[in-house]
Amino acid sequence: MTANAFLSLLQGAGVTLIISLSGIAIGVPLGLVLALVRWRRIPGLSQVAAVYVSLLRSTPAVTLCLLIFFAVPTLGIEIGAWSAGIMTLAFVTAAFNCEVWRAGLLNFPHEQVEAARAFGMTPLLRLRRIIFPQLWRAALPGLVNEATLLIKASPAIAVIGVAEITRAATRIGAQTYEPLPPMLTATGIYVAIILVFVGLQRLTERRYGRGAGA
Amino acid sequence: MMHGFDVVWEHSDRLLWGVLNTIALSIVGAVLAVVFGALVAILLMSPNRLLRLSVQGLVDLMRCVPFLMLVYLVYYGLPHLGIDFDNWTAGLAALALYNTAYMAEILRGIWSGLPRETFEAATAFGYHGPRLYTRIVFPQVFLAAGPMLGNQLIQIIKDTAFLTIIAVPELTQAASGIQAQYFVPFAAFIAAILIYWALCAIVEGGVALIEKVAEARR
Amino acid sequence: MAKKPAETSETVLDIRGLTKSFGSNLVLDGVSLTVAKGRTVCVLGPSGSGKSTLLRCVNWLEKPDQGAVYLSGRRIGMREGGSIPMSSSELARERARIGMVFQHFNLWPHLTVIQNLAEAPIHVQKRNRDEVMAEAAALLDRVGLAAKKDDFPSRLSGGQKQRVGIARALAMKPELLLFDEPTSALDPELVGEVVAVMKTLAESGSTMLVVTHEMGFARETADEVVLMDGGRIVESGEPSAFFKKPKTERARQFLQRYVS
Ligand SMILES: Nc1ncnc2c1ncn2[C@@H]1O[C@H](COP(=O)(O)OP(=O)(O)OP(=O)(O)O)[C@@H](O)[C@H]1O
Numbered sequence A: 001m002t003a004n005a006f007l008s009l010l011q012g013a014g015v016t017l018i019i020s021l022s023g024i025a026i027g028v029p030l031g032l033v034l035a036l037v038r039w040r041r042i043p044g045l046s047q048v049a050a051v052y053v054s055l056l057r058s059t060p061a062v063t064l065c066l067l068i069f070f071a072v073p074t075l076g077i078e079i080g081a082w083s084a085g086i087m088t089l090a091f092v093t094a095a096f097n098c099e100v101w102r103a104g105l106l107n108f109p110h111e112q113v114e115a116a117r118a119f120g121m122t123p124l125l126r127l128r129r130i131i132f133p134q135l136w137r138a139a140l141p142g143l144v145n146e147a148t149l150l151i152k153a154s155p156a157i158a159v160i161g162v163a164e165i166t167r168a169a170t171r172i173g174a175q176t177y178e179p180l181p182p183m184l185t186a187t188g189i190y191v192a193i194i195l196v197f198v199g200l201q202r203l204t205e206r207r208y209g210r211g212a213g214a
Numbered sequence B: 001m002m003h004g005f006d007v008v009w010e011h012s013d014r015l016l017w018g019v020l021n022t023i024a025l026s027i028v029g030a031v032l033a034v035v036f037g038a039l040v041a042i043l044l045m046s047p048n049r050l051l052r053l054s055v056q057g058l059v060d061l062m063r064c065v066p067f068l069m070l071v072y073l074v075y076y077g078l079p080h081l082g083i084d085f086d087n088w089t090a091g092l093a094a095l096a097l098y099n100t101a102y103m104a105e106i107l108r109g110i111w112s113g114l115p116r117e118t119f120e121a122a123t124a125f126g127y128h129g130p131r132l133y134t135r136i137v138f139p140q141v142f143l144a145a146g147p148m149l150g151n152q153l154i155q156i157i158k159d160t161a162f163l164t165i166i167a168v169p170e171l172t173q174a175a176s177g178i179q180a181q182y183f184v185p186f187a188a189f190i191a192a193i194l195i196y197w198a199l200c201a202i203v204e205g206g207v208a209l210i211e212k213v214a215e216a217r218r
Numbered sequence C: 001m002a003k004k005p006a007e008t009s010e011t012v013l014d015i016r017g018l019t020k021s022f023g024s025n026l027v028l029d030g031v032s033l034t035v036a037k038g039r040t041v042c043v044l045g046p047s048g049s050g051k052s053t054l055l056r057c058v059n060w061l062e063k064p065d066q067g068a069v070y071l072s073g074r075r076i077g078m079r080e081g082g083s084i085p086m087s088s089s090e091l092a093r094e095r096a097r098i099g100m101v102f103q104h105f106n107l108w109p110h111l112t113v114i115q116n117l118a119e120a121p122i123h124v125q126k127r128n129r130d131e132v133m134a135e136a137a138a139l140l141d142r143v144g145l146a147a148k149k150d151d152f153p154s155r156l157s158g159g160q161k162q163r164v165g166i167a168r169a170l171a172m173k174p175e176l177l178l179f180d181e182p183t184s185a186l187d188p189e190l191v192g193e194v195v196a197v198m199k200t201l202a203e204s205g206s207t208m209l210v211v212t213h214e215m216g217f218a219r220e221t222a223d224e225v226v227l228m229d230g231g232r233i234v235e236s237g238e239p240s241a242f243f244k245k246p247k248t249e250r251a252r253q254f255l256q257r258y259v260s
């Protein structure tokens, strides 16, 4: 395997990271919104959110990615492979993040909400000043865990031709007729990325306690 | 858009064939993974420290690898070793191998959380070796493992979709085929997603049933 | 009180000079003890004196550092000659000759009551299933639990669990029964039902080695009591003599503390 090939693998790893992190950046707040909708039992929306979570949790990322990439243009909206990839990962992780946020909300001490209400805080103010500053700490270990799982699922977007790391590895393999060396190298890079996230997870667990409810 | 669903309905036999493959891959893959996972769990519980730590290292390594990567490694690697597979078998092998690591870790976690006393009672009553595992240890492990095994089975069902990338004729592959031929992406993939949803719901229902059996013994 | 004379001098259990340490903690310090056929020997002693360890050394759940255990003349844990340890399958076969009843019952939670009884006879001793099941049903009747045969252990009270534990040990037709504080985990009002079962066993000629804090049982049922302290046997003798006129100062102190 040439240095050039290695560089394009690293480039693929960069793509994997950018797309995954973008998906996480959208999916984490989206998950919070879904969790709040369910927590506040907003009529109609709450049920929609519940169905969304249930559906997305059993949908393979590959299938969702194909749906978005091929079906969204039929609605008259142009969508590139990158955007489709980011949307896929964001939608998937939002469903799982919703459950992490929701567990944190359900474990949130009710007295504190009552107290804030007694002080005349509006729901939004309560959320911003009282709940969220404590909630994110409780949710962080769970969210990092979901982020790790998302990175492991991210090769799904190779199916629509995004040149992420597995795709880069197969391309090099096809060019050189030696598929194994780039595959093994890519695996090594992947393991390194995952290990960083696992380390991050341990760190957050140590700092903020284990699990969403801690 | 409704027209799309009509097209998919006309070709529902192709989806059905895909689902059957998905189910077969998932069930056979899961059964193999549970069996091998149980054997690996025995190694993970071994009193031999060196053996235990090296097997744990392999299991942890496997759990850091994305499934698609392992699919490629098996798909390209095995012919390299002189073993020729068709895509279906390569996909199944990857599915079983990958999930063996997860199953082993699930079973080990439950096993190490069970009270040791009933195992010791079995030793005192003359159990040893394989029979201790098959009669006393694993029945208790599996009784407690229902929900976690169910979650892993759902993960396996979702993982089978990756196999479309090496052209295994599973559900997503079938949906892709219909959409490529008739250009009904929306209907084809929504149908597939709803079927995955149903499959996962069935698994969850099964877990609930098993939990009832387990509850009587708790 | 049915005291059996020691006329059957056939020795079932012969423990010779057992020594066992955990790290630097000497737990058994040269313990020797014999139990003749049909006799009941009670082991008394303060917490930490090594009683459980002694029992666990008998069936080699704990491997003693020195000394030997013979069951009906056959060495346990070591092959003939005494220098080569038994393989795990040989050891398992010897263990199946000894019944054990545990403080915390240790019933198998995935099996029903009658399955708990039949499990080892069928799968370890390879006896005929129908015979075993019939015997198991009879045993359950004997401990007063025939009605519970298809329940799971989690549904039973502590006293019922322990009676199942005793029946499970009996189902193996063991040459020797070991009891490790069988009533210590029970609520006081449930102790009686278990003690009653143990009494009928002792009276019907079972050979039993019983670690207990139940002084009433020791006094009325034992053929011999043994007091352990600091890993040694400090006194042994007939219960009537032991409880009325202990020979050693240590025994007097022990009785003062535990019998009141
Ligand atoms: N597996 C072990 N590892 C280390 N130390 C042990 C082990 N088992 C027992 N010991 C120690 O050996 C000593 C004797 O323990 P043992 O359980 O035999 O006492 P015991 O007479 O049965 O006490 P009790 O009445 O509390 O049951 C104790 O100091 C205990 O801490």
Ligand SMILES: [Mg+2]
Binding pocket: C051, C052, C053, C180, C181
């Ligand atoms: Mg003890």
